Every structure is written in C-alpha cells, then in structure tokens.
Amino acid sequence: MTTLIKNATIINFNETKKANILIEGETIADITTDEPKADIIIDASGKLVMPGLIDMHVHFRDPGLEYKDDINSGSESAVAGGVTTCLPMANTNPINDNAVITRDMIAKAKARGLIDLLPIGAITKSMGGNKVVEMGDMINAGAVAFSDDGLPVASSDVMRYALEYSKHFGSFVINHSQDCSLCRGGHMNEGRVSAILGIKGMPREQEEIMVSRDLLLAKLTGGHIHIAHVSSEWSLKLIKQARDEGINVTCEVTPHHFTYTEDELMNYDTNFKMSPPLRTKSDVTAVREAIANGLVDVIVTDHAPHHDDEKFIEFDKAPFGILGLQTLIPLTLNLVRDGLISYEKMVELTSTNAAKMLNLKNKGVIAKGMLADLVIVDPDMEYVYDKNLNKSKSSNSPLIGKTLKGAAVKTIKSGKVVFDFPNVVA
Amino acid sequence: MSYTKKDLITTSNLTKDEIFHFLNLAKEFKTLNNSDVKKAKSLYGKTTVNAFFENSTRTRTSFEIAAKRLGADAINFSSSQSSTKKGETLIDTINNIVAMKTDIVVVRHYSSGAAKFVAANTDAHVVNAGDGLNEHPSQALLDLFTILEHRGNLENLTVAIIGDIFHSRVARSNIYAMQTLGIKVKLFGPPMMLTGMEAFGCRICKSMQEALEDTDVIIMLRIQLERQDDEVAFPSVREYSNFFGLTRAKMKFAKDNVMILHPGPINRGVEINSDVADDPRYTHILNQVENGVAVRMAILHTLISNKQG
Ligand SMILES: [Zn+2]
Numbered sequence: 001m002t003t004l005i006k007n008a009t010i011i012n013f014n015e016t017k018k019a020n021i022l023i024e025g026e027t028i029a030d031i032t033t034d035e036p037k038a039d040i041i042i043d044a045s046g047k048l049v050m051p052g053l054i055d056m057h058v059h060f061r062d063p064g065l066e067y068k069d070d071i072n073s074g075s076e077s078a079v080a081g082g083v084t085t086c087l088p089m090a091n092t093n094p095i096n097d098n099a100v101i102t103r104d105m106i107a108k109a110k111a112r113g114l115i116d117l118l119p120i121g122a123i124t125k126s127m128g129g130n131k132v133v134e135m136g137d138m139i140n141a142g143a144v145a146f147s148d149d150g151l152p153v154a155s156s157d158v159m160r161y162a163l164e165y166s167k168h169f170g171s172f173v174i175n176h177s178q179d180c181s182l183c184r185g186g187h188m189n190e191g192r193v194s195a196i197l198g199i200k201g202m203p204r205e206q207e208e209i210m211v212s213r214d215l216l217l218a219k220l221t222g223g224h225i226h227i228a229h230v231s232s233e234w235s236l237k238l239i240k241q242a243r244d245e246g247i248n249v250t251c252e253v254t255p256h257h258f259t260y261t262e263d264e265l266m267n268y269d270t271n272f273k274m275s276p277p278l279r280t281k282s283d284v285t286a287v288r289e290a291i292a293n294g295l296v297d298v299i300v301t302d303h304a305p306h307h308d309d310e311k312f313i314e315f316d317k318a319p320f321g322i323l324g325l326q327t328l329i330p331l332t333l334n335l336v337r338d339g340l341i342s343y344e345k346m347v348e349l350t351s352t353n354a355a356k357m358l359n360l361k362n363k364g365v366i367a368k369g370m371l372a373d374l375v376i377v378d379p380d381m382e383y384v385y386d387k388n389l390n391k392s393k394s395s396n397s398p399l400i401g402k403t404l405k406g407a408a409v410k411t412i413k414s415g416k417v418v419f420d421f422p423n424v425v426a
Numbered sequence: 427m428s429y430t431k432k433d434l435i436t437t438s439n440l441t442k443d444e445i446f447h448f449l450n451l452a453k454e455f456k457t458l459n460n461s462d463v464k465k466a467k468s469l470y471g472k473t474t475v476n477a478f479f480e481n482s483t484r485t486r487t488s489f490e491i492a493a494k495r496l497g498a499d500a501i502n503f504s505s506s507q508s509s510t511k512k513g514e515t516l517i518d519t520i521n522n523i524v525a526m527k528t529d530i531v532v533v534r535h536y537s538s539g540a541a542k543f544v545a546a547n548t549d550a551h552v553v554n555a556g557d558g559l560n561e562h563p564s565q566a567l568l569d570l571f572t573i574l575e576h577r578g579n580l581e582n583l584t585v586a587i588i589g590d591i592f593h594s595r596v597a598r599s600n601i602y603a604m605q606t607l608g609i610k611v612k613l614f615g616p617p618m619m620l621t622g623m624e625a626f627g628c629r630i631c632k633s634m635q636e637a638l639e640d641t642d643v644i645i646m647l648r649i650q651l652e653r654q655d656d657e658v659a660f661p662s663v664r665e666y667s668n669f670f671g672l673t674r675a676k677m678k679f680a681k682d683n684v685m686i687l688h689p690g691p692i693n694r695g696v697e698i699n700s701d702v703a704d705d706p707r708y709t710h711i712l713n714q715v716e717n718g719v720a721v722r723m724a725i726l727h728t729l730i731s732n733k734q735g
Contacts, residue, residue, distance in 0.1 A: 195622030198559030
C-alpha cells in the first residue's frame with residue numbers, strides 16, 4: 001500500500017522544505033516535488049510534517065498499576081501527542097528489572113501496534129539500590145537504557161558499577177538526581193512559596209549534589225550518564241562544565257519545567273505536584289536558555305499518570321507527577337513562538353537527538369529510506385484539551401480544560417495512520 | 427462592614443474592616459460570657475461538628491464551648507492520622523459529616539491546605555482550626571483581640587514573633603492579619619526554623635536583643651518537641667532555651683509595658699521560663715484562652731448570619 005502526503009512543509013533538524021512524501025509499506029520511498037500515484041492521498045497544506053516524536057521518559061504503569069494507564073492507553077496518548085516511540089521507565093509492579101518483563105512489555109505494545117516501545121530497565125534489582133541488573137540479558141530482550149527513575153541510586157559504588165557495566169554494552173544510565181538525605185519529606189521546591197504554604201520543601205541543591213556526583217562518576221568510568229528531568233539552574237551549570245571538559249553526559253528537560261514556576265502551587269493544586277518540583281523563575285529561565293543554546297539534548301514528558309482519586313486529596317498526601325504526552329507539542333511550540341528555538345531545533349530536541357542517542361538509524365529524520373514515522377502538526381490550531389481528547393486513563397494535568405495552541409492532527413507510524421485529531425482534515 | 431464569605435480559612439484575604447468586625451463582635455460575646463446566663467440564640471437549632479484529625483484539646487474545647495453558648499448542638503469528631511489510613515479519604519469523611527445536616531464544620535488537620543481543600547468541596551461552612559503548618563486564623567484573631575483589649579487600640583504597634591516560625595500556623599495567620607492592620611512584625615528563631623521566611627516581608631532579627639527591643643508585643647511560639655523526630659532537630663532543649671527562649675535576664679531588653687502572648691500549651695523552661703510566663707506584669711496567656719471563646723463565637727455567629735442573610 002502507498003500513501004502520498006502532498007504539499008508538506010517538511011521540518012528536519014537541518015532544513016525546512018516543501019515537498020511531497022511518498023510512503024510505501026513501512027518506509028519513506030521518496031521525497032519529491034512530483035505527484036506520484038498512491039492509494040491514500042493526504043493533503044498537508046498549511047501544516048508542518050515532522051519526524052515522529054521520540055519520548056525518552058514516560059511512565060505507562062504497566063505491568064501492575066494499569067488503573068492509572070497501561071501500555072494500550074499509553075500508546076494512544078502517545079500517538080495523540082505525535083509521539084511514535086516511547087521509553088517507559090522501570091518503576092512498574094513488578095519492576096522491569098529482568099528480560100522476561102522487558103519482553104512482555106514490548107510484546108504488548110506490538111500487539112496494540114501504535115508505537116515502538118523501547119523499555120528502560122531498572123539499574124538495580126527491585127530498584128533496591130544494591131545489585132545491578134543483568135544488563136546484557138535485558139539489552140538482548142530489547143531494553144535500551146537503565147534507570148531507577150523515581151528513586152535515586154544512593155550508593156556511589158553501585159552507580160559506578162552501573163556506568164562501567166552499561167558502557168560495556170554500549171548503553172547508558174539515567175539517574176533521577178536527588179540526594180534524599182536532604183529531602184526532609186519535601187513535597188515541593190523549597191523557597192518562597194513553600195514558606196508561605198507551610199509545605200516542606202526540596203532544595204534544588206538536593207538535585208545539584210546528585211548531578212555533581214554522577215558527573216564525577218562518569219568522569220571516573222567514561223560511562224554515559226544521562227541526567228533526567230533537569231530542573232535547576234546550577235544542575236545546568238554543572239552539566240555544561242562537565243561537557244566542556246569532555247565528560248560523557250547528556251540531559252533532558254520536561255515541558256512543565258520550562259513552562260511553570262513554583263508560583264502555580266499557591267492554591268495547593270496537586271496537579272502541579274511533581275518530582276523534581278517546579279522551581280523559581282531563574283531556574284525556568286536557565287532551563288529555557290539551556291534549550292536555546294544547545295546544552296539540552298532532548299525534551300521528554302515524564303508522562304506520569306495518577307488516578308483522579310489519588311490526586312483529589314490533601315497536597316502532602318498526593319503522589320508526584322503529571323500527564324505529558326498530549327501537551328508536549330503545544331508547550332514545546334511555545335518555545336518556537338517565544339523565539340527561543342526554530343522548528344528545526346524543535347525537531348532535533350523531540351526526535352533527532354533521541355534517535356542518535358539510542359542509535360535508531362531509521363528514525364528521527366524525514367528522508368528516503370527512513371521508517372515512515374511522521375507527525376503532521378498544525379501549529380496554530382486552538383482547542384480545549386478536554387476529557388474527550390485526553391486518551392490517558394488518568395487526568396492529572398493542570399492543562400485539562402484549558403485552551404491549547406498547536407497539535408498533532410495526524411500521526412503516522414510505520415506508514416499507517418494511527419491518529420487523527422477529531423474533526424480536523426489534514 | 428461584616429464578613430460575607432462562606433468559610434474562614436485564612437487571614438490573608440481579610441480586610442481591615444473584616445478583622446475589626448470579628449474583634450468588635452467578640453467584645454460583645456465576651457460581655458455575654460461574663461454575665462450570669464452565658465447563652466445566646468444565634469446558632470439555636472444548628473449543628474456544628476468539630477472535625478479534628480489532629481489532637482488539640484484546647485482548641486476543640488474552645489470551639490465546642492463557643493458553639494454551645496450560641497445555642498448550637500456541637501459534636502466532636504476526631505480521627506487520628508492512623509485511622510484515616512483505613513482508606514476513607516478526607517473528603518469522604520467530611521461529606522459523611524455534612525450529610526447529617528451539619529451547618530458548620532470546624533476542621534483541624536495535619537496537612538497544610540486541608541481546610542481550603544475541604545471548603546472548596548463541601549457546601550457546609552468551614553472554619554480552619556489549624557491546617558498543618560499553614561494557618562490558624564482564629565488564634566490570630568484572638569491574639570489581636572487580646573492586644574486590643576489590653577492597649578485600647580492597634581495603632582503603631584511592633585510585634586515580635588519568636589521561635590519555630592516555619593512550623594507555625596499561628597505565625598502565618600498573625601503575620602497576614604497584622605500586616606493588613608499596619609502592624610510591624612519582626613521574626614526571630616533558630617535558622618532551621620526560619621527557612622524561607624523572607625517570603626513574608628517581615629524583619630528577620632539576628633538576636634533576641636534585636637527581637638525584644640522597641641517591641642510592644644512578644645508572641646512566643648510553642649516548640650513542637652514531638653515534631654522534631656522527622657527533622658534535623660535543634661541540638662538540645664538546653665541550648666534552645668539559652669539562645670532562643672525568653673528568660674527574666676533577657677527581659678531587660680524589652681519595654682516595661684511589653685505584652686507576652688503564647689498560643690499554649692507552654693513548654694516551661696524551653697521557649698519561656700516560668701519566671702516570665704507567670705509574671706502578671708507581662709503575661710496575657712490566660713486572657714488569650716478566655717478571649718478565644720469569644721472570638722470563636724464571633725466567627726461561628728458570622729458564618730451562620732451569612733447563610734441567613
Ligand atoms: Zn524521575
């Protein structure tokens with residue numbers, strides 16, 4: 001079967017061009033100004049066509065906590081957000097710390113057939129922080145990186161071993177950077193707002209201390225450390241210095257950390273409760289600058305569904321985390337609208353760089369011979385992100401009910417249309 | 427101008443007029459409380475429930491007496507932190523109470539923001555009787571009432587709040603109300619109890635001397651000795667008392683006519699020594715307790731009047 005996307009404004013990390021995209025089967029057969037015959041014709045006039053987004057940090061709660069989301073609903077949320085490849089974190093129940101679970105997760109995603117699921121394995125058995133998992137075995141089963149996300153690896157010795165061992169297999173380690181001995185049961189950023197609210201805070205130094213340790217361990221081992229959801233100005237300074245010195249470090253940021261400050265918490269809204277927490281204006285500014293000047297490698301969502309009942313509760317009892325997949329495009333487009341980045345840079349941050357880091361040679365670029373993972377984006381469409389659009393089983397997003405600008409209007413995975421924005425003709 | 431909101435959760439949005447509305451009404455109820463027949467009728471036929479998720483015999487008793495003096499049926503419901511772990515949520519518990527035709531729910535809860543959360547999700551009137559580390563508005567109003575009663579006015583005042591400011595809902599409610607009235611507020615305590623306190627725009631003092639000098643009212647906060655477990659506690663009670671406690675010796679820095687308030691119960695010899703606490707020249711702690719009932723009558727009366735008006 002063939003599909004022709006006509007009048008496409010193709011955005012790649014290094015170019016923007018008008019052309020038609022011919023898809024044969026799963027791959028891009030041609031990028032052309034001609035109009036070859038095809039079984040399906042999609043007119044993308046006025047829209048942007050980007051490589052399918054790759055989200056390196058999601059929580060699908062499957063296996064074990066399927067009432068929050070599962071691989072099926074997670075896949076649906078992903079493609080509704082223009083995301084065709086997802087890396088789910090290992091903090092499932094049971095924890096993804098062995099090849100059997102990794103294989104099961106991949107099989108379930110394949111059966112649904114909307115996205116490619118590339119599991120992140122735990123760093124340590126049961127995420128207990130002591131014994132490193134069978135990384136080789138898990139990589140053979142399809143795991144692509146290792147993280148105890150949600151929990152930091154407290155032991156420097158274990159982290160050292162994980163970096164050395166993952167390097168041996170050409171993989172890398174992602175740490176949720178937090179020095180928990182500095183937590184004191186914090187529920188938000190420590191500072192002005194926590195003082196006013198009477199909520200215990202987490203100082204940003206808690207993150208920065210762990211970031212510095214991991215950078216030093218990467219220096220020691222030559223292993224690749226990927227710093228998850230960076231939220232503080234000083235973490236970014238430390239990462240910049242380490243990178244300038246040749247340390248093998250990459251990092252990611254989330255839309256909520258480049259969009260909101262701690263001020264959003266003034267009403268104890270649990271939908272703004274996340275870890276790392278929303279921080280101050282200077283941190284948000286630093287994150288945005290780091291995106292603009294190339295220090296940030298990838299934008300990820302940290303999509304973290306929680307059931308309504310779990311968030312409809314006293315602030316200090318509510319779990320950390322918010323939905324992210326379906327708000328990734330509109331929030332990232334804000335960076336383009338604000339003049340911080342170009343569309344090309346947006347593609348680099350949401351797809352190309354992740355494909356490179358993960359060594360996915362057929363993704364991240366729209367070109368002849370590549371896998372036909374594509375998203376057609378209308379950057380100007382305004383709509384209400386309501387419960388009908390939301391594909392997650394959970395609704396823990398502060399943006400539910402709000403008007404957003406910009407969306408995936410059509411998502412194509414391996415040549416097949418897997419999502420159409422309701423009532424929009426692309 | 428009376429107060430027209432459904433609930434009383436915070437002092438941060440009270441106007442000057444609203445604060446004086448409560449204080450003036452409290453004065454009337456105090457007169458009533460000192461007469462032979464301590465009974466009014468404004469809550470006759472109404473039901474108030476003291477929903478206490480954290481122990482506080484004093485505050486609960488004060489609200490209970492206040493409600494009964496106004497003719498209400500006052501019911502006490504208490505639930506400890508452990509019993510709410512059985513699975514029923516806070517909102518379920520409150521909705522059960524309200525379903526029994528409760529007019530006013532007085533909420534004391536160990537989570538900051540809990541009273542606001544309850545108020546936003548129930549039709550009954552909600553009074554915040556202390557939510558976590560956040561606020562305790564009736565305590566702030568009774569402190570102001572006690573100061574007003576003693577001094578005759580609230581003009582040109584400087585108040586020092588001393589002790590564990592971070593963990594104090596009394597401090598937050600007092601700071602908001604006092605700043606609205608133009609009262610200067612100074613803060614002093616050990617550094618780990620002052621984290622982030624610049625946020626309130628009060629002067630942060632560096633010593634007990636600085637806190638006490640030129641101060642009209644001292645509010646000594648209770649050190650939550652039991653709450654220090656999960657914290658980096660201060661090194662010792664002895665050291666706390668030496669550097670941050672109020673002793674006779676340190677009173678030489680204070681004005682002769684200074685008033686001392688304390689939300690109670692006092693840890694004698696820790697935040698305040700008995701020789702100061704029991705000195706009738708300074709201390710107004712028992713006045714505060716008496717005034718608490720009148721202030722709480724004013725609050726309950728006002729919320730019910732809103733409903734009828
Ligand atoms: Zn994390």
